[in-house]
Amino acid sequence: MVKDDIKNASIIIQKGRIVLFPTETVYGIGANAFNDEAVKKIFIAKGRAQDNPLILHISDMNMLDSIAVNITELEYKLMDAFWPGPFTIILNKKKDIAKVATCNGDTVGIRMPSNKIAHDLIKESNVPIAAPSANISGRPSGTNIKDIISELDNKVDYVIDGGETDIGLESTVVRVINNEVKILRPGKITKEDIENIISKVTIDNNVMKEVSSGEKVLSPGMKYKHYAPKTVSKLVYSDDNNKMIKAILEMANKEENVIILSYTEDLKYYSKYKCLDIGSRKNLDEVSHKLFSLLRKIDDMDVNLAIIEGLPLKGLGLAIMNRLIRACNHDYRVIK
Ligand code: TXA
Ligand code: MG
Secondary structure (H helix, E strand, C coil), X not given: CHHHXXXXXXXXXXXXXXXXXXXXXXXXXXXXXXXXXHHHHHXXXXXXXXXXXXXXXXXXXXHHHCCEECCCHHHHHHHHHHCCCXXXXXXXXXXXXXXXXXXXXXXXXXXXCCCHHHHHHHHHHCCCEECCECCCCCCCCCCCXXXXXXXXXXXXXXXXCCCCCCCCCCCEEEEEECCEEEEEECCCCCHHHXXXXXXXXEECHHHCCCCCCCCCCCCHHHHCCCCCCCCEEEEEECCCHHHHHHHHHHXXXXXXXXXXXXXXXXXXXXXXXXXXXXXXXXXXXXXXXXXXXXXXXXXXHCCCEEEEECCCXXXXXXXXXXXXXXXXXXXEEECC
């Protein structure tokens, strides 16, 4: 079945049409990266801003040479350590290729996915596949077909259902600048993971802050509203868990018809309210895996306000908080 899907979908890609397919992070909407007309269809399907470039997905290192130039030793080292996997690296682009996918820029984001369906689809199509996350721009990324089919079904030419994605958050995006690694978007590959390869790793300022639309930034994706449920949502965090719970209960008391997104450990404190279980704080892989689905679920609960518990900004917690802060439209309170 999947074998047929790969064959069929690769023919669709070669014909310049677009395919919804799974990766280990989230689903993607893919097209032949070298076919500008095909890639334009992705921007239209998603309603994506014209200045927000797409990641090119490759199946082997030969494809890399058709896209990027002047690759440094450190960049090779990073690719070697984290590919195939949830890791995107921004490299210097070969002249005059993938103009639409890269928004006419000099750089290109490249990732070699580890998901077998994604890998086989790229290999069979025999071209790099440009693919953003599968969602209408601004909405949570799709981690299973059921969540996204109604918003994307009539906008794509073929759908491969690969079940729930493994990781649930999009890839870590990095750029090497002056022999230092800068994390532009945090993900499953953490700062700590990268520090095992090279000690100089920094996190781009925009990862946890609001970026205005006119600002020039290294990662254009950070400018746009993201991951947002339609319900008004607020994020609350304190290093002192009791203080966080107290603040959330006070907020919840003031509002009628609230839902609280709580870690499993804290659910017992919120028994008066509707709750969604985000998963255990001790298992952030589980939290990542279900996060986008939960954000979508908020809108089904018919509430006026969602209050979401935060996490410390370390390890995978940084990637989760980066998504949550945007889901809440930067309504983020840190209680001292
Ligand atoms: O896990 C993922 O990365 C998923 C799957 C489908 O591979 N893709 C994904 O794509 O999340 P998208 O388009 O939703 O996010 C790509 C991010 C955006 O923030 C974009 O601005 C950034 O990567 N990006 C892409 N090319 C870039 C470039 N040349 N320079 C700077 N940032 C770039
Ligand atoms: Mg996206």
